[in-house]
Amino acid sequence: MIITTTEQVPGYRVKEILGVVCGNVVMSKHLGKDIAAAFKxxxxxxxxxxxxxxxxxxxxxxxxxxxxAEKLGADAVIGFRYSSSTIMSGAAEILAYGTAVKLEKI
Structure with a gap:
């Protein structure tokens, strides 16, 4: 699977746009580590x-x-980005997203 922040993949052309794909997770630290981080x-x-x-x-x-993206049968994800947000103190959401595409070699 090719993952790129660009809108094109050198040596290929986009044959079909399959749609936006994303993956996210919300994670938090252990309370003890959170306290240690506060001191840091x-x-x-x-x-x-x-x-x-x-x-x-x-x-x-x-x-x-x-x-x-694999479920959609994509060859690549173009325009890949990360986004993050704070959910609460010590917890953050990370979102990975881009456009799933089928490629054709040129």
Whole structure:
């Protein structure tokens, strides 16, 4: 499966647009880690627990989007993007989305 942020794939043309596909996940940190993160903000620097949580969330959202594209028989997802939003303190939603397409080699 080709995933690209561009609207075109070099060497191919879009034969058919199958529609918008997305995958999302809402994740939160463990309360103990959330408290540790609060102390880390006082000193400054990277909050590794949140970095790890968001990396895992992006991977899950991407995987879910790809599965949706595969169900449609897509060769690629073009115009791929991530979006995030805070649901509540310590919880975030990550959304992966793009346009599922069939490709034809040129």
């Amino acid at each position: 903000t006082l000193a400054g620097g990277e909050i590794k627990g949140y970095t790890e949580m968001l990396t895992e969330a992006r991977n899950i959202a991407l995987e879910r989007m790809i599965k949706e």
